Each structure stands twice: as C-alpha cells, then as structure tokens.
Amino acid sequence: xxxxxxxxxxxxxxxxxxxxxxxxxxxxxxxxxxxxxxxxxxxxxxxxxxxxxxxxxxxxxxxxxxxxxxxxxxxxxxxxxxxxxxxxxxxxxxxxxxxxxxxxxxxxxxxxxxxxxxxxxxxxxxxxxxxxxxxxxxxxxxxxxxxxxxxxxxxxxxxxxxxxxxxxxxxxxxxxxxxxxxxxxxxxxxxxxxxxxxxxxxxxxxxxxxxxxxxxxxxxxxxxxxxxxxxxxxxxxxxxxxxxxxxxxxxxxxxxxxxxxxxxxxxxxxx
Amino acid sequence: xxxxxxxxxxxxxxxxxxxxxxxxxxxxxxxxxxxxxxxxxxxxxxxxxxxxxxxxxxxxxxxxxxxxxxxxxxxxxxxxxxxxxxxxxxxxxxxxxxxxxxxxxxxxxxxxxxxxxxxxxxxxxxxxxxxxxxxxxxxxxxxxxxxxxxxxxxxxxxxxxxxxxxxxxxxxxxxxxxxxxxxxxxxxxxxxxxxxxxxxxxxxxxxxxxxxxxxxxxxxxxxxxxxxxxxxxxxxxxxxxxxxxxxxxxxxxxxxxxxxxxxxxxxxxxx
Numbered sequence: 001x002x003x004x005x006x007x008x009x010x011x012x013x014x015x016x017x018x019x020x021x022x023x024x025x026x027x028x029x030x031x032x033x034x035x036x037x038x039x040x041x042x043x044x045x046x047x048x049x050x051x052x053x054x055x056x057x058x059x060x061x062x063x064x065x066x067x068x069x070x071x072x073x074x075x076x077x078x079x080x081x082x083x084x085x086x087x088x089x090x091x092x093x094x095x096x097x098x099x100x101x102x103x104x105x106x107x108x109x110x111x112x113x114x115x116x117x118x119x120x121x122x123x124x125x126x127x128x129x130x131x132x133x134x135x136x137x138x139x140x141x142x143x144x145x146x147x148x149x150x151x152x153x154x155x156x157x158x159x160x161x162x163x164x165x166x167x168x169x170x171x172x173x174x175x176x177x178x179x180x181x182x183x184x185x186x187x188x189x190x191x192x193x194x195x196x197x198x199x200x201x202x203x204x205x206x207x208x209x210x211x212x213x214x215x216x217x218x219x220x221x222x223x224x225x226x227x228x229x230x231x232x233x234x235x236x237x238x239x240x241x242x243x244x245x246x247x248x249x250x251x252x253x254x255x256x257x258x259x260x261x262x263x264x265x266x267x268x269x270x271x
Numbered sequence: 272x273x274x275x276x277x278x279x280x281x282x283x284x285x286x287x288x289x290x291x292x293x294x295x296x297x298x299x300x301x302x303x304x305x306x307x308x309x310x311x312x313x314x315x316x317x318x319x320x321x322x323x324x325x326x327x328x329x330x331x332x333x334x335x336x337x338x339x340x341x342x343x344x345x346x347x348x349x350x351x352x353x354x355x356x357x358x359x360x361x362x363x364x365x366x367x368x369x370x371x372x373x374x375x376x377x378x379x380x381x382x383x384x385x386x387x388x389x390x391x392x393x394x395x396x397x398x399x400x401x402x403x404x405x406x407x408x409x410x411x412x413x414x415x416x417x418x419x420x421x422x423x424x425x426x427x428x429x430x431x432x433x434x435x436x437x438x439x440x441x442x443x444x445x446x447x448x449x450x451x452x453x454x455x456x457x458x459x460x461x462x463x464x465x466x467x468x469x470x471x472x473x474x475x476x477x478x479x480x481x482x483x484x485x486x487x488x489x490x491x492x493x494x495x496x497x498x499x500x501x502x503x504x505x506x507x508x509x510x511x512x513x514x515x516x517x518x519x520x521x522x523x524x525x526x527x528x529x530x531x532x533x534x535x536x537x538x539x540x541x542x
Contacts, residue, residue: 040319041313041319041323042312042313043318047314047426047518048311048312048514049514049515051515052312052513052514052515121518148423148426148427149420149423149424149427149429149434151423152419152420152422152423153420155318155419156419156420158420162433162437163420163434163437163438163441166433166434166437167434170434242323243319243320243323244320244322247318247392270541
C-alpha cells in the first residue's frame, strides 16, 4: 500500500508521557497532521510484562490505523523496548520507536564511553537500550537502572523540591554514575524531572532526551520514502484516550507545553 | 443457587494491595479456602474512571466465579467505591466491599467527630467513604484527600525514611488533620505506610485499616447465611494474576506477611 503525503503521523503512549515526543514532532514537522492515542485505561506499561505490553501496543496501533497514517511513532520507551518487532510485522506503515534514536544521540554525546540509562522496570529489564547502545558502539560501557517512582512523581506534578531530589539521589546513588558522562532519560515522563536530575547528576553529566532525536528520525523516514508533506495547509491534531479525558487534558498540557483542546474517548479491542 | 459451606471465598484487587485484606481473612477465618485474583495487567485502578474500573471488576469477578465460591470480597477500595452495585447485580453470591466496614470502624473510633480519609484519586472522587461515614453517623465531619504517590511508594518498598515521610507531610498538611482524631487508610496499600503515617499524624490520631473490619464483616455474612465451614479439613489457597507472577510473588510476600508459594497467570475477558 502506498501512503499519501497528506496522511497523518500516528503517535501512541500509555498515557501523557508521549506528549513530550509529540511536542518535539510538532516543532520539527509543523506541517504534518498528527493523531495521538493515550492508553489511559491500561496505564502504566512500565510495570507490566513484555507480552502484555505487546498486546496493548498492537491494540493502540490498530485503533490509530483507522485514521489514514503514513507513519507510526511508538512514543513510549517500554512499548518501544518490547513491541517494535510485533508492530512492524502487523502494520503497513513505517514504525519508529524512541529507543534507537535515543541510543544514537547518547552514543554521539559521550566522551568517556560510559553511558547510564534510567527507565521503567519493563524498559530496563528488556535490555533494549543496552543492546541499542552497543549496536551504535560496541565499546560503550552501559549501565541501566529502573526508577519506578519517577513516573508517579511527574504525573503528580512533584517535579521540584525535596521529594523528587531525594528520590533522584537514591536512584542515582551507589556508584551508578561513576565515570558516566551521559544519562539517557529512557522514559518519556522523565524530561519533566530533568532540572532535578541535572542537579543531582552534576555538571559533568549530559542528559539525553530521545524526543528530539526521535522527531529527527521521523523526518528522515518521511523524506526517504517521499512522504513529507510539501504544501502548507490545514494541520489536523487529534487526541484519543481510552478513559475519561479530563485528567489527560489537565496533566497533558504540562507535557505538551501548550493547551490541549479536547480528546475523544475510544475503546480498544485488546486480544 | 444455594452455596456450599465447602466453597471458597473469592478475593480480588488490582494487584498486591488486597493481600492485606486476604491476610486478615486468613487470620479471622483460618478454616476457609480462598482464591485471590490480582489484576496486574490493568493495575492500578485508582487513577482510572468508575466506568473502566467497573468493567475490570466485573471481569475479575467472572474469572473468580469459575471456582466454587460462597462469597466475593472486593479487596480494593477503588473498586469497592465504584463497582459494588454492578457486582451485586451480576453475581449469585454475597459481595463484600472494604468501604462500609472501614467506615463503620472509623465511626466507632472517633470521639471528636472529625474523620479524615486518604485514598486513591478514584476512591476520593467517588465520595463513597464520605457517604458511608455519614450513613453511619450523619453528624460526622468528613474530609478526604487523594495521595497518589503512596501506592508506588508501597510497591517500591520505600515505606520508611525521608521520602515517604516528606510525602506524608505534604499530603497531610494545610490543616487537613485539624481537629481530626481518626484517619482512615482508604487504600489497601496504605497499611504498609502506617508507621510513617502515624508518626506524621501524631499521637492524637488513630489510624483505621479496613482489613480487619472487612474480615469481621465476611465472618458475619457467612454466619448469617449458614455458610461458615464447620469441620476442619484441607484449606485451599489459590492465587491468580493477569500478568507474569514473579514480581507479584516477591512484592506480595511483604503484603501477605508470609511466603506466597505460586500464582497462576490467567487472561480476563474484559468487555
């Protein structure tokens, strides 16, 4: 099936976190229409197994394919870590995850060759970042740690002050950052905690957020496949959620950095 | 349909939290067999809407009804708050939630007549505790507050030290406890944080955990319906989960206070 330049870019995440990726996409490719789906009825993915997350990711993708899409962005590190092969096999459009672009960005940044990754339990346990970083540069020394409290802290809006600082100190302690000069924020919620993380990690450590790198990768995929939209025109922004949209809209505006007019509730067919 | 005295008591929760209720049941009614279901594939319920939680609760109940049950315990405050009428309408066995027993216990404890309730967003927004406490005693002054970080703190095992103390101070601040002498732990995860909560709330405040009150209510329902098991015999303990059991077993032992031998993974039919 040949996709159209006029088709939209589909983006999904378990909830609001992927809006940091959507934000980067809207800035990098402002002429492209987007359809975002947040799977609020099953959030979070980060504590669930690869099999369960893959089933949910496929259901999200199929719901988005009811729109005319030319690419699908998996704006969730956990789903990118475990479900990318299944999504690529199931869908007729290119599928772009956040992990390979984030790993590439980190490999370009590091000078010491020691890279640390923080993410959900699912992402860290999958080993996907570790593998992607070693694929970029086999000599890299990679360490990864799950930080389960960062998602609820970001969602609660507790992104500054003592509680997130102490949590960050605890997760980044015990030599985890020894010799590390690059810290990958391997979860789309974590950019909201970037000021605290930068403070705790110290000036010698550069934080890498995969949102911008992912938006660059999407632009490149569209260009290579001659799918970039060429003429100006009305840009459509659709938001779908699988539970009541009120809190998504409230919390989501912090993640998207702009007002989020409305979101439509849909049911997924999860097999 | 007439239930048998030999049938088991079904218990469900979104995850491990309900094991605090199961523990009380096992101590109060040691001769009764139990089947516990933790809906790990959709945990947590506390951030989701009443409609979605009701769909999940019905699916949990139907999965449990594949065992021969004589009563169903909704060991989750959020599901008890929003799904009890739907469960009672759908099931042929008595359904016991945790909110009415917890409210009754709190109404018996308070002297000042000012009761505070803490729970998930879903439980607090439902107003179920507020209504249940006023049904016990219309003159009670009830205030309620959602504390979304307490569930991830309990699951992460961060139940002592600075992070939970500061979180508790923040949630219980701004006059929330002024004149209050009774604090209802309106979420089955919160008993793990009881020492920190007691310290922050101070000696004048009694904590009420609905697990014991719920076990008493179950004993009373069985007695009234002549369903109490009379003779000693082999007691069966079944654990079902909707995602991989490993972490449930590890974390669950902290909640149950004893080893949890094994758990079987099942799929729910969620409509």
